[in-house]
Amino acid sequence: MLVYDDGTIAWHYILTSQEAGGGTFDGFDPDSEYNMFKNCTFTNSYYYAPGWTQIADPVMTQDGNSFTFSLPEATSETWQAQALFHTDMTTAATSNYDFSCKLMSTTDHGNVTVKLCDTNNSGVYYFEEKVSLKAYEEYVFYKSDMPGIDISQIDVVFDFGGNAANTDVTVSDIVLKDHANDDGRTPPAVEEDDTQYIYDAETNLWKTHVDDGDNYTASFYYAPGWTQIADPAFTGTGGTYTVALPSATTDQWQAQVMLTTDIPAEADTKYDFSCTLMSDKALPRATVKLTDSADDNNYLCLETPALSPYEEYVVKVPAATMTVGAASALKLVFDFGGNADNTNITINNIVLQKTVE
Numbered sequence: 001m002l003v004y005d006d007g008t009i010a011w012h013y014i015l016t017s018q019e020a021g022g023g024t025f026d027g028f029d030p031d032s033e034y035n036m037f038k039n040c041t042f043t044n045s046y047y048y049a050p051g052w053t054q055i056a057d058p059v060m061t062q063d064g065n066s067f068t069f070s071l072p073e074a075t076s077e078t079w080q081a082q083a084l085f086h087t088d089m090t091t092a093a094t095s096n097y098d099f100s101c102k103l104m105s106t107t108d109h110g111n112v113t114v115k116l117c118d119t120n121n122s123g124v125y126y127f128e129e130k131v132s133l134k135a136y137e138e139y140v141f142y143k144s145d146m147p148g149i150d151i152s153q154i155d156v157v158f159d160f161g162g163n164a165a166n167t168d169v170t171v172s173d174i175v176l177k178d179h180a181n182d183d184g185r186t187p188p189a190v191e192e193d194d195t196q197y198i199y200d201a202e203t204n205l206w207k208t209h210v211d212d213g214d215n216y217t218a219s220f221y222y223a224p225g226w227t228q229i230a231d232p233a234f235t236g237t238g239g240t241y242t243v244a245l246p247s248a249t250t251d252q253w254q255a256q257v258m259l260t261t262d263i264p265a266e267a268d269t270k271y272d273f274s275c276t277l278m279s280d281k282a283l284p285r286a287t288v289k290l291t292d293s294a295d296d297n298n299y300l301c302l303e304t305p306a307l308s309p310y311e312e313y314v315v316k317v318p319a320a321t322m323t324v325g326a327a328s329a330l331k332l333v334f335d336f337g338g339n340a341d342n343t344n345i346t347i348n349n350i351v352l353q354k355t356v357e
Helices: 205-209
Strands: 002-005 010-013 042-048 059-062 066-071 081-087 096-105 109-118 121-133 139-147 154-159 167-178 217-222 233-237 240-245 255-260 271-279 287-292 295-303 313-320 330-335 343-354
Touching: 066 081, 096 109, 096 121, 109 167, 121 139, 154 167, 205 343, 217 233, 240 255, 271 287, 271 295, 295 313, 330 343
Parallel strands: none
Antiparallel strands: 002 010, 002 313, 042 081, 059 066, 066 167, 081 154, 096 139, 096 167, 109 121, 109 154, 217 255, 233 240, 240 343, 255 330, 271 313, 271 343, 287 295, 287 330
16 A cells, blocks of 8 residues: 655555456456566466475466466465566666556465566565455456666566465456556546544554654664665654665665564554655655564565655555564664665654554
8 A cells, every 4th residue: 555645635545356347446458558468478486385395386277367376285474375477577767657467266365465576686676565365256456656667577476375275366467567558447546544643642652662762773784786884874862763875775675774663563453654754865766664573574564655855755554454463573664775875864753553443
């Protein structure tokens, strides 16, 4: 879920589940001339490892732009049942992109992962999202108007870790296209988020656990060209955090700031999260990830906003749950990989609260 806030109204893009042809958005047109996946060349690879012991690859059956993966053995963890499409599709930072696909499982499956990333560096990606499937109910997953990234080879990745034994999952109507090309299908209008994010509220877990006593541990990974250098200059008191990045980086995860807290998160409990970012230089892709300090695959939110110079960007994620389960302590990770030389960033107004329903 990606949220934009212009200071008066917050908008968020949502993922929808629906019956095919149900009168709402059915994904972008897989048969359009603009669908890059339709005309691409790809190979498949797999990692199928119940209990982290790899076994024979799942059987994949293809019917045009429809792929069924048969999973005879149960798995319990994210990334234990991966199916990857290694394609020759390319994207560019000068364009924006749309993606969609349909998913259906023969069993209930609450932990499917969909990821669009660089073949040569899985840490560079457009999204990494969790979806929940009900048996025999088609789920339409889509992303619209995503800022482009320079990638020479795209991987489309699905993970079915957590599947029951004898599960078949079908992925169909995969589409990746340039947003500027109109295929005749328009996703639903963005919806207004009426969640209240009040920093000084007693319900703000971040303020009461962290900011009121500056109770956190900061750590860093600052590595232009993947060669780690001295930590960036950092301040963090009273709820305002600043980071000074003297040297440019090129890739996601090369300029990480990690704030480890004592805030626990409950399984299956909905939380709202918000923070405000401002950079003095353009940053095409910041990353904000609120995650389990003991397991990076167990996270509450993962957002990748683009920052314009001296413009506040408010990230808002309402009603999110941990992707795997409970966490004894949360870690808030910011990454500014792709920053220019001498970039200074301010972070404040962090809100974490249980959703009121």
